[in-house]
Amino acid sequence: MQRRKDNKGRVLKDGEVYRKSDGLYMYRWTAKNGKRHTIYDATLEGLREKEEKIQRDLADGIRIPECSLTLNDLFELWRKNKVGLKEHTFANYVYIYNRFVRDEIGMMKLKDIRKSDILSYYNGIVRNGKMALNTLETIQNVLHQVFAVAVDDEYIRVNPTDGVLTAIKAAHQYETPKRHALTLPQQQAFLNFIKKTPKFQHWLPMFTFMLGTGCRISETVGLCWGDIDFESGFITIQHNLVYHDHEVGGCYFTMSTPKTATGKRAIPILPEVRKALEQERANQQELELVCEYEIDGISDFVFLNRFGQPQNPQTVNRAIKRISVAYNEAELEKAEKEKREPQLLPPFSCHNLRHTFCTRLCENETNLKIIQDIMGHRDISTTMEIYAEATKEAKAHSFANLNGKLGISV
Structure with a gap:
């Protein structure tokens, strides 16, 4: 059988055609779905480069006819x-x-x-x-x-x-920023300032709760009175309240279950947390504040704003910033009068409060599984990382106290 040739006498392969009318080379092939397809090129070399790619794609099962998809x-x-x-x-x-x-x-x-x-x-x-x-x-x-x-x-x-x-x-020499816990003095300074400052006092129960449970902000604002069993002494974390602030779709709340099974957990109620929750309820009763705002069938939220609606996480973070700024201004003034170095609060957010609780827990608890369960960490490595950081500082403090007490100086 005589093979077809182009105008230069070169033998064409199966599927190749030279069109004398316009001088173009053409290649036809059949896809897996049985449909015939065609490509063109001004040169035989260019056409065969395209052919090779098509044959590789066909061998690998790539859907060539549908490659126009965006x-x-x-x-x-x-x-x-x-x-x-x-x-x-x-x-x-x-x-x-x-x-x-x-x-x-x-x-x-x-x-x-x-x-x-x-x-x-x-x-x-x-x-x-x-x-x-x-x-x-x-x-x-x-x-x-x-x-x-x-x-x-x-x-x-x-x-x-x-x-x-x-x-x-x-x-960009980027490193994932570490979330640092507040030190014990910083934590106490933050809470004491709120307690002593009338315009911030209404935030004390919520921040005491967060520092005493390690709950995420979505878990805190989504907490319902029905999740709290004062008799058994446990708080059940079983849903999150998420606030969406999108240009498309507007602003709205949604309730959801925790992302993982470990997120659903029971947290013992510390005496300080019990007191904070009781204070929150008393404050709402005094203000005749009732939650009538329903989200996905739930309406008995614990932490409310002055309109009787669940707290917005963004609002809570802004409150932390306002309180920290006010504290630092007052501390700078006080330190200047007392001729000492000011003990300032670093910038922090709601998640730093969770990290702070976990650090305090790690400083006082050695069972990593208990810590992981209380925090709702999916991966034990997250727990171990915080534990290692907390115990490293504790060891350094312990050894600092040992200075000159081991009888090894000569």
Whole structure:
């Protein structure tokens, strides 16, 4: 059988055609679904480069006919089929994608997206100040899942987001910021200042509760009176109250269960916490404050604002900042009068209060499983890290007291 040749006498392979009418080379092949497809090139060398890629894709099972799909197309596919995420987590993912990805790289075709494109996109976000580097992890989390669908469904070979965030962090010399606990004197100074300052006194029960239970802010604002059993002496943590503040969808609360099984737990009620809860109830009775705000069928929230609504986590963090600033101003003035160094409060948030409780617990409890259970840590390594940090400081303090007492000086 005589093989076809081009105008230069070169033998063409199966599927290759030289078109004399326009001088183009053409290659036809059949996809797995039985459909015929065609590509063109001005040179035989260029055509065969394309052929090789097609043959590799076919051998690897890549869906060549559907390579016109965009990242936005794949996101919609992921969004449609994604299950197992908490409602607020899923809503946040969708919001992040729509705000930062859809109009930036969402229209790019999957077949054209390379790791360098993702790297450039991430660098642009950080460089333009659109998002802090640690927050970029949320975008990475979403995109990695979306591209994983593309890999699993054989649209692309590899996930272009693999390793990109690590490279960005290395380039920016980024280290995950450590959450530091308040020292015991700082913790006591914070609470004492609230207690002695009339305009802040209404915050004392909540912050005493947080420092006496280690609850997350979402668990604290979502706490209901029905979760507290004063008779048995236990508080049951079984749901979170999450506040959404999105440009799309507006502001709203949602109730959810803990992300993991370890998040649902029982915490013993310390005497100080019992007193704080009783004080909170007394304050609300004195102000005739009743919670009539219902969220997903729940309305007996413990910590309320002056309108009888659950506290907003952002409001609580702003309160910490106002109290800390007021304390530091007063302490600076007092220290100047007393001719001493001021003992100032560092910047901190609600999560630092949780970390502070865990540190105090680690300083007084050696059973890591008990600490993990009380804190609701999914991974024991999180507990161990805080425990190691707390005991390291305790050891240093202990050895400082031993100075000159071991009888080893000569």
